[in-house]
Amino acid sequence: MTNHPFHDGEIAVQERTGERDAARRHGAGIGSRIVPGALPFLARQRLIAVSIAGDDGHLWTSVWGGAPGFVHSEDGQRVEIATTMAATSPDDPVRPRAAAGRDIGMLAIELESRRRLRINGTIEAGSGDLVVLVRESVGNCPKYIQQRQPHDVSSTASFVPRGEQGDILNGDTRQLIERADTAFVGSLNPERGVDTSHRGGSPGFIEVVDGSTLRVPDYPGNSLFMTLGNFAIDPRASLAVIDFERGRLLALSGSTQLEFDADDPHRRTGGTQRFWTFAIREWVQFDLPRGVRWELLERSPLNPPQPPK
Numbered sequence: 378m379t380n381h382p383f384h385d386g387e388i389a390v391q392e393r394t395g396e397r398d399a400a401r402r403h404g405a406g407i408g409s410r411i412v413p414g415a416l417p418f419l420a421r422q423r424l425i426a427v428s429i430a431g432d433d434g435h436l437w438t439s440v441w442g443g444a445p446g447f448v449h450s451e452d453g454q455r456v457e458i459a460t461t462m463a464a465t466s467p468d469d470p471v472r473p474r475a476a477a478g479r480d481i482g483m484l485a486i487e488l489e490s491r492r493r494l495r496i497n498g499t500i501e502a503g504s505g506d507l508v509v510l511v512r513e514s515v516g517n518c519p520k521y522i523q524q525r526q527p528h529d530v531s532s533t534a535s536f537v538p539r540g541e542q543g544d545i546l547n548g549d550t551r552q553l554i555e556r557a558d559t560a561f562v563g564s565l566n567p568e569r570g571v572d573t574s575h576r577g578g579s580p581g582f583i584e585v586v587d588g589s590t591l592r593v594p595d596y597p598g599n600s601l602f603m604t605l606g607n608f609a610i611d612p613r614a615s616l617a618v619i620d621f622e623r624g625r626l627l628a629l630s631g632s633t634q635l636e637f638d639a640d641d642p643h644r645r646t647g648g649t650q651r652f653w654t655f656a657i658r659e660w661v662q663f664d665l666p667r668g669v670r671w672e673l674l675e676r677s678p679l680n681p682p683q684p685p686k
Contacts, residue, residue, distance in 0.1 A: 382407040382513070384569055387606030393637060394651070399600035407515045407601075411453035415494055415516060419456070419485050420449040423527060423669065428482040428563030428573040428615055431474040435630045435658065438563035438573060438615040439471035442666030448485065453514075456483070456496060458507040464666030468540025470628050477502055480570035481509055482563060488671065489526050491519035495603075497572050512570055518599055520679050521577035523558050525621065525671040540663035545588040550662055553620045553627050554591065556580050558676060562593075563615035564607035564633075574604045579680045582645070583618065586654070591616070591629075594641075595651035596681065605653065608633045614655060621671045624664055631658040643684035 382404055383391070391397040411419065425448055428438040447462035465472045475481070479500050486493040495515050502508040546554070560576045560583060576583075576593060584592040595605060608614065612632040619626055636652040646652065 383601075384566055384606065384610070386566065386608070386610035387602050389609050390602040390605045391600065394600075394602070394649075396600035396602075400602070403599045403601055407513060409513065410511050411450055411456070411494070411496065411514045413453060415514075416450055416453060418487070418492065419494060421445045422448060422485045422487060424486055424488070426484040426486065426561035426573050426575070426617060427471050428561075428571050429471050429474045429479055430565060430571060430613070434613070436563045436565060436571070436613050436615040437470040437474065437628055437630050438561050438617040439465070439469050439628055440561065440617055440619065440626055440665065441465050442669060450511075454511055455501070456498070456509040456511060458509070460506050464668065466540065466663040466666075468661060468663035470630070470661050475500060475507055480565065482565075482571035482573035483509070484561060484573040484575060486522070486575060488522060489524060489674070491522040491524060491677075493517045493522070493575060495572070495574070497570050499570065515601075517575070520598065521596060521677045522575065523577055523676045524674040526674055528670045528672060530668060530670050540661055542659065542661045544657065544659050546585065546657065546660070550627055550660060551585050551588075553623075553625065553662070554583050554585055554618055557583060557618045557620060559621070560616055560618045562604055564604050564611070565613060566607045566610055572603055572607060577677060577680070579676060579683045581683045582680070589657045591655040591657070593653050593655060594646040594681070595649055595653060596647040597649055605635060605651075608635055608653060616655060619665065621665075621673070624667070625662060626665050627660060627662045629655070629657050629660040631656045644681055645684060647681040
């Protein structure tokens with residue numbers, strides 16, 4: 378049987394975790410284009426997570442917002458992002474790297490329905506509206522997504538550059554991570570390109586080990602291991618951690634190391650005993666797109682409990 382659609386890193390993790398058979402079954406949902414039934418879902422989204430690596434090879438992930446229709450696909454083979462409709466901060470580290478020929482990973486996510494669509498491809502046009510040629514697309518399950526309802530708020534003000542950056546976490550950025558329940562992770566594979574995935578949990582699920590190191594649990598999932606499989610081949614990674622209440626986003630670029638069969642007495646991993654550590658190379662903090670307030674309705678009932686402090 379062919380290994381397609383999985384690369385060597387994904388297969389290695391699937392085999393190590395004993396989930397190779399489940400991956401084969403679930404891998405049937407991975408396609409080389411967006412399925413027709415998902416096109417209306419994509420067109421109504423107002424939030425996407427985007428990952429791109431720049432000329433220096435370092436990976437970044439950010440979150441872009443816009444009115445429904447700012448991201449859409451007519452045929453499932455190409456995705457258009459209307460940059461005139463997309464709200465991005467001038468401090469955003471991803472938008473300047475969105476050039477023709479670069480690989481891009483996108484995740485369209487509908488927080489209120491806990492649905493998400495993963496799209497990986499290559500930017501065909503990078504000036505003006507972005508056009509992405511789809512390489513791989515798959516729908517993901519609703520696990521660990523915190524349900525939030527968007528509310529439009531009047532905001533005529535444009536972004537004011539008030540970004541911060543550094544290579545060591547300060548008090549403000551540490552607190553943002555410690556109270557966050559939603560993040561997006563970027564990873565890459567030299568042959569398959571860039572991928573963006575969601576990570577969620579109860580506040581504090583991302584552990585701040587020290588000023589330059591984070592530790593993230595890997596919960597039970599769909600057995601595909603697209604993110605961990607990339608990490609097994611290439612340790613470069615990025616994180617975008619969201620503070621919905623304060624309207625801020627912390628983007629981090631760095632590298633990872635996988636942990637299997639780790640000591641996990643409080644079941645922070647939900648029983649998998651898998652973690653990955655993230656060594657911070659650089660971070661940037663800036664405003665989320667204005668005009669929308671995200672009301673928390675319910676945290677995912679599947680979130681593993683956090684250990685007592």
